[in-house]
Amino acid sequence: xxxxxxxxxxxxxxxxxxxxxxxxxxxxxxxxxxxxxxxxxxxxxxxxxxxxxxxxxxxxxxxxxxxxxxxxxxxxxxxxxxxxxxxxxxxxxxxxxxxxxxxxxxxxxxxxxxxxxxxxxx
Amino acid sequence: xxxxxxxxxxxxxxxxxxxxxxxxxxxxxxxxxxxxxxxxxxxxxxxxxxxxxxxxxxxxxxxxxxxxxxxxxxxxxxxxxxxxxxxxxxxxxxxxxxxxxxxxxxxxxxxxxxxxxxxxxxxxxxxxxxxxxxxxxxxxxxxxxxxxxxxxxxxxxxxxxxxxxxxxxxxxxxxxxxxxxxxxxxxxxxxxxxxxxxxxxxxxxxxxxxxxxxxxxxxxxxxxxxxxxxxxxxxxxxxxxxxxxxxxxxxxxxxxxxxxxxxxxxxxxxxxxxxxxxxxxxxxxxxxxxxxxxxxxxxxxxxxxxxx
Numbered sequence: 419x420x421x422x423x424x425x426x427x428x429x430x431x432x433x434x435x436x437x438x439x440x441x442x443x444x445x446x447x448x449x450x451x452x453x454x455x456x457x458x459x460x461x462x463x464x465x466x467x468x469x470x471x472x473x474x475x476x477x478x479x480x481x482x483x484x485x486x487x488x489x490x491x492x493x494x495x496x497x498x499x500x501x502x503x504x505x506x507x508x509x510x511x512x513x514x515x516x517x518x519x520x521x522x523x524x525x526x527x528x529x530x531x532x533x534x535x536x537x538x539x540x
Numbered sequence: 541x542x543x544x545x546x547x548x549x550x551x552x553x554x555x556x557x558x559x560x561x562x563x564x565x566x567x568x569x570x571x572x573x574x575x576x577x578x579x580x581x582x583x584x585x586x587x588x589x590x591x592x593x594x595x596x597x598x599x600x601x602x603x604x605x606x607x608x609x610x611x612x613x614x615x616x617x618x619x620x621x622x623x624x625x626x627x628x629x630x631x632x633x634x635x636x637x638x639x640x641x642x643x644x645x646x647x648x649x650x651x652x653x654x655x656x657x658x659x660x661x662x663x664x665x666x667x668x669x670x671x672x673x674x675x676x677x678x679x680x681x682x683x684x685x686x687x688x689x690x691x692x693x694x695x696x697x698x699x700x701x702x703x704x705x706x707x708x709x710x711x712x713x714x715x716x717x718x719x720x721x722x723x724x725x726x727x728x729x730x731x732x733x734x735x736x737x738x739x740x741x742x743x744x745x746x747x748x749x750x751x752x753x754x755x756x757x758x759x760x761x762x763x764x765x766x767x768x769x770x771x772x773x774x775x776x777x778x779x780x781x782x783x784x785x786x787x788x789x790x791x792x793x794x795x796x797x798x799x800x801x802x803x804x805x806x807x808x809x810x811x812x813x814x815x816x817x818x819x820x821x822x823x824x825x826x827x828x829x830x831x832x833x834x835x836x837x838x839x840x841x842x843x844x845x846x847x848x
Contacts, residue, residue, distance in 0.1 A: 477643065480627065
């Protein structure tokens with residue numbers, strides 16, 4: 419019991435040590451660093467490539483582009499290997515309108531990640 | 541009004557993007573946190589404050605710990621297809637897609653599932669923590685509690701370097717959280733029957749003394765983690781993660797106020813046999829439970845829907 423009380427008393431000191439020693443090493447989960455077309459952008463004509471890239475490896479499980487005519491067929495889907503950049507192309511040219519890229523995947527630290535990117539084709 | 545709305549915009553955007561499948565994952569994660577921490581904390585409470593047969597019977601930990609661990613195990617297993625389903629676009633077909641299930645099981649998430657599952661199974665031993673089996677059952681339960689806590693360190697920020705140090709200190713942090721949360725139900729139960737007056741008051745006083753440094757450590761660690769993850773205080777007001785975290789800190793503030801009220805007013809009133817002290821203390825502990833549930837829900841929302 420006394421030993422437990424001592425342990426509980428030193429807990430704040432141990433956490434303060436955590437503060438001092440671990441500060442420079444923490445990092446956030448893998449984040450999307452950019453996309454092509456860029457989020458919120460307007461492009462003239464159908465884009466040849468649609469891509470997303472990350473700051474840490476990501477295993478993509480879903481990469482879906484939808485627009486005025488529903489889900490857009492793509493030439494290549496994600497292969498579920500860990501990657502920092504995924505790139506594909508529309509199977510047919512995109513008609514003018516607003517598009518949403520929806521992706522989901524697994525970050526290296528085990529967290530499930532997801533995001534949506536919007537762009538407009540003029 | 542418009543300034544307040546613009547401050548809340550990142551959170552409103554996040555809420556608009558959160559689909560039904562994600563809400564289901566949030567609810568299941570929050571329920572898993574709650575049941576696993578009640579089980580782990582219940583073991584700690586029983587081993588630290590147990591020993592009085594009447595109090596032990598009133599606390600009911602021998603049934604509470606295995607029951608909470610059983611619920612946590614079921615929720616842990618449910619998280620597996622829910623995660624696969626989300627990765628596949630939020631459908632039940634994706635939830636039971638063998639490829640996606642294998643993908644989720646492969647790596648840190650699978651290790652977490654195995655470790656936490658083993659720990660929760662071992663926690664069932666608390667059922668027999670009496671008589672000649674007391675020693676082995678207590679050891680198995682403690683091992684189970686340690687495995688469950690260890691499992692939390694396999695996914696997320698603690699996997700960064702230096703991993704060993706982060707994992708050890710995260711274990712300490714989670715142990716303190718479990719100690720606090722796991723004590724609420726037994727404290728509520730033992731403060732009920734009037735015939736337990738003296739021994740119950742003694743445990744309540746001792747808990748207040750032991751919990752003080754634990755809570756102090758939680759505050760230091762929580763504020764520091766928030767500052768590190770957000771890389772300053774500014775994102776607290778300008779990101780969805782920061783806003784949810786701010787909400788969580790506000791609820792934590794209320795929880796600390798209640799804990800202070802219990803320690804410095806309501807428990808001394810109970811010890812002094814003040815009128816209605818017992819009812820007031822139980823009402824306060826009940827409110828603590830509600831606030832803990834809200835904090836766990838916000839934590840689950842934070843870890844499921846967004847990142848710093």
